[in-house]
Amino acid sequence: xxxxxxxxxxxxxxxxxxxxxxxxxxxxxxxxxxxxxxxxxxxxxxxxxxxxxxxxxxxxxxxxxxxxxxxxxxxxxxxxxxxxxxxxxxxxxxxxxxxxxxxxxxxxxxxxxxxxxxxxxxxxxxxxxxxxxxxxxxxxxxxxxxxxxxxxxxxxxxxxxxxxxxxxxxxxxxxxxxxxxxxxxxxxxxxxxxxxxxxxxxxxxxxxxxxxxxxxxxxxxxxxxxxxxxxxxxxxxxxxxxxxxxxxx
Amino acid sequence: xxxxxxxxxxxxxxxxxxxxxxxxxxxxxxxxxxxxxxxxxxxxxxxxxxxxxxxxxxxxxxxxxxxxxxxxxxxxxxxxxxxxxxxxxxxxxxxxxxxxxxxxxxxxxxxxxxxxxxxxxxxxxxxxxxxxxxxxxxxxxxxxxxxxxxxxxxxxxxxxxxxxxxxxxxxxxxxxxxxxxxxxxxxxxxxxxxxxxxxxxxxxxxxxxxxxxxxxxxxxxxxxxxxxxxxxxxxxxxxxxxxxxxxxxxxxxxxxxxxx
Numbered sequence: 001x002x003x004x005x006x007x008x009x010x011x012x013x014x015x016x017x018x019x020x021x022x023x024x025x026x027x028x029x030x031x032x033x034x035x036x037x038x039x040x041x042x043x044x045x046x047x048x049x050x051x052x053x054x055x056x057x058x059x060x061x062x063x064x065x066x067x068x069x070x071x072x073x074x075x076x077x078x079x080x081x082x083x084x085x086x087x088x089x090x091x092x093x094x095x096x097x098x099x100x101x102x103x104x105x106x107x108x109x110x111x112x113x114x115x116x117x118x119x120x121x122x123x124x125x126x127x128x129x130x131x132x133x134x135x136x137x138x139x140x141x142x143x144x145x146x147x148x149x150x151x152x153x154x155x156x157x158x159x160x161x162x163x164x165x166x167x168x169x170x171x172x173x174x175x176x177x178x179x180x181x182x183x184x185x186x187x188x189x190x191x192x193x194x195x196x197x198x199x200x201x202x203x204x205x206x207x208x209x210x211x212x213x214x215x216x217x218x219x220x221x222x223x224x225x226x227x228x229x230x231x232x233x234x235x236x237x238x239x240x241x242x243x244x245x246x247x248x249x
Numbered sequence: 250x251x252x253x254x255x256x257x258x259x260x261x262x263x264x265x266x267x268x269x270x271x272x273x274x275x276x277x278x279x280x281x282x283x284x285x286x287x288x289x290x291x292x293x294x295x296x297x298x299x300x301x302x303x304x305x306x307x308x309x310x311x312x313x314x315x316x317x318x319x320x321x322x323x324x325x326x327x328x329x330x331x332x333x334x335x336x337x338x339x340x341x342x343x344x345x346x347x348x349x350x351x352x353x354x355x356x357x358x359x360x361x362x363x364x365x366x367x368x369x370x371x372x373x374x375x376x377x378x379x380x381x382x383x384x385x386x387x388x389x390x391x392x393x394x395x396x397x398x399x400x401x402x403x404x405x406x407x408x409x410x411x412x413x414x415x416x417x418x419x420x421x422x423x424x425x426x427x428x429x430x431x432x433x434x435x436x437x438x439x440x441x442x443x444x445x446x447x448x449x450x451x452x453x454x455x456x457x458x459x460x461x462x463x464x465x466x467x468x469x470x471x472x473x474x475x476x477x478x479x480x481x482x483x484x485x486x487x488x489x490x491x492x493x494x495x496x497x498x499x500x501x502x503x504x505x506x507x508x509x
Contacts, residue, residue, distance in 0.1 A: 054383060083385040094376035108384055111287075167383075 003031040007165060007200040008053055013062035015048055015224075022048045024224040025062070030202060030217075035191050037203040037211040039246065040221035046204045049221070050167060053202070054086060055079045067164055084112060087158030091170040093150040095142040101128060101153045102138040108160045127156040130193075131186060148179035155186060159194075166190065168203040172210045180207070184214050208247055212236060220246065275470070276463040279397050282390040289395060296399035300361040301406060307356055308407045309414045315348055316340060316415030320422040324429070336427070337434040338441035340419040341412075345442070345450045349412040350404075351498055354457035357404055358490030362465035365396050366486035369469025370479040378470075393470070397462030404458030405451045412450065445509040453501050457494050464490045 008030040015023040022045045030036045040046050051057040052064050055071045064071045067085060074082060095104045105124040109115055115123065128138060131152040142150055151171065158166060168187060172180040191201050205211050211218060218235040220228040220243050228240045238244065319340045327333045369392055372378050378388045416438075424431045468486035472478045 056382060080385045080387065083383060086383060088380070088383045090376045090380060092376065094380040096377055096380070097371075097375070111384070111386060 003029055005032040006030065007032040007067060008202070009063075009065040010049075010052070011063045011065075013049075013052060013064060014060045015045075015052065015057065016060045022224050023052070023059075026221075026225055028219055028226050028229060030200065032200050033195060033198045034216040035187070035201040035203065035214055036217045036219065037205055037215040038219050038221060039205060039208065039211055041206065041246070044221040045224040046221055047169070048224075050169060050202075050204055053165075053167070054083060054088075084161055085164045086167060087161065087163035087165070088167040088169065089151065089154045089158050089171055091173055093142070093154035095145075095150055095153055095157070097142050100139045100141055101133060101145065101149075104142070104153055105156045105160055108157065112161060123160070124156075127160055128153065131156045131159075131190075146179075147175060148182055151175075151179075151183050152186065155190065159190065162194075162197065163199065165200045165202065166194075168201065168205075170205055170207075171203060172205065172207045180210060184210050188214050272463065272467050275467045276459075278389055279394060279463065282387065283394050283398060285390065289391065292391070292395040293398060296395045297403060299364070300357065300396075300399045301403035304357055304360055304403070304407055305410070307360065308353055308411050311352060311356060312344075312349075312411035312414035313418040315352060315411075316344060316418030317422045319343065319348075319415070320419040320427065324423065324427050333427075333429060334433050334437055335441070336423050336429060337419065337438040340423075341416050341438055341442050342446050344412045344415045344419075345446045346453075347450070347498075347502075349408045349415065350450045350453035350457055351494060353404060353408040353411045353454060354461065354494040354498075355491050357400065357407065357458070358461045358465075358494060359487055361400060362461045362490040363483050363487045365462070365465030366469040366472070366483045367479055369393075369466055370472030370482040373470065373472045374475050374479060389470075393462075393466040396466050397459060400462035400465070401455060401458040404461070405454035408450055408454035409447075412447075449505045449509050452505060453498065456497060456501060460493050460497060461490045464493060 006029045008028075010026060010028045013023050013026040014021065026045075026049065038046050038049060048057065052059060052071075053066060055064070055066075055074070058072065066082075069082065071079065071082075095101075096107065099107060102121070102124050105127050106120050109120045109123055113120070125135070125138065129135075133149060133152050133156065137145065137149065142153070145153065171183050171187060175183060187201065187203070191199065203211065203215065212232060212235075215232050217229065217231055219226050220235075220238075220240070222242050228235065228238050228243050230238060235243070236247070238247075320336055323336045323339050324333055327335060327339070369378075372392070378392070381388045381391055420431075420434060423429045423434050465486045468482045468489070472482040
């Protein structure tokens with residue numbers, strides 16, 4: 001699929017570890033301002049692809065172009081600075097366990113902005129409220145929060161620096177149906193709220209039901225390659241046997 | 250049978266050399282990062298507090314009892330050859346040159362080295378380190394640098410405290426329990442104890458502090474496989490921290506006795 005406004009463009013991406021090839025001549029364009037999901041069985045290469053998008057891994061061959069910049073042309077320091085364009089919600093939220101909920105959200109603001117302490121606290125509170133965390137939980141440590149609340153705080157932290165691209169790594173894995181619904185709603189809400197500034201969302205998942213509900217486009221990975229990439233309404237009608245098998249699981 | 254034995258020995262030698270190279274490469278990153286901004290002073294002071302302040306009690310306790318025991322042991326040995334007045338300087342020199350830095354090193358390796366590996370290892374398995382990297386923060390600079398600086402600075406301070414408290418213990422036992430004349434004890438101390446003796450201990454403690462910081466953080470970053478991995482990493486940090494203190498002590502001693 002080709003788009004007019006592309007956020008991420010990956011061409012002929014191959015990644016091998018020794019003799020083991022994880023990504024095999026992979027091509028994909030991810031549109032700006034949309035929710036794109038990367039689906040696939042475990043070991044299909046989803047996480048490796050994500051690490052290439054973030055510049056945490058370098059390709060064996062091929063190019064990864066994000067927001068118009070080729071990551072291979074960047075020095076490690078430039079790459080580090082470039083990563084501030086990304087926000088990420090990790091599978092288990094990955095909150096800093098020594099910091100409170102508010103401290104976690106304030107952390108990127110303290111590190112990368114010149115805002116005063118007062119403004120940072122206000123902004124962190126605003127972000128937490130926007131993802132549905134009540135003031136009473138602001139000072140709680142991650143260990144005192146439920147799984148769903150941790151995801152909300154993780155999302156607020158990911159959004160703190162107003163990223164151009166928001167990545168979601170298995171956002172609903174291991175959650176109960178109600179919390180799964182809540183996280184899905186939150187992803188859609190976040191995407192709508194940030195539509196004006198063109199935020200792109202990329203979700204890595206193997207939760208087919210959730211993915212169909214919230215995505216604009218779905219790419220299906222198998223053995224390091226994209227075997228199907230379609231808008232969500234066409235994806236459900238795919239005749240690809242692997243996709244059919246995955247949908248019917 | 251014998252070939253298999255030779256293979257095993259060879260493999261363990263190769264692994265040891267690889268490990269040593271890996272730790273050295275990890276440690277050398279410190280010299281690249283520690284002068285690079287941003288300087289996270291708050292993080293550094295948190296580590297000073299944890300490694301320095303929180304080790305005070307155990308260091309003072311160990312120092313005082315080591316000094317007191319040394320005074321007894323040396324006194325009964327020296328009494329046989331009628332040089333019991335030299336108990337003070339012998340205890341003081343031994344503490345300053347050897348026992349202070351080595352025992353403090355072992356205590357800090359056990360307490361702070363283990364904590365460093367456990368904290369960083371837990372962060373690794375719960376993706377907190379990945380979160381730092383995704384935010385564009387170098388995890389080595391953020392986590393390892395403050396810990397290595399703090400242990401390098403705190404260890405000589407703790408070692409000096411160990412020596413001071415140990416000598417106070419030795420003086421108390423020597424003059425109050427063993428009845429050595431107080432003025433004689435103190436005068437002999439001044440007569441035989443010199444600045445290079447103290448300096449030798451301080452240099453050793455600085456090197457041990459750096460090593461403990463590097464080894465503790467190295468094994469933290471190497472953690473894999475969940476809680477079991479954290480436990481293994483912590484164990485390795487303590488074992489190798491202590492072993493390196495003892496081995497490096499020998500080489501440092503053989504070097505420093507020539508130049509000081």
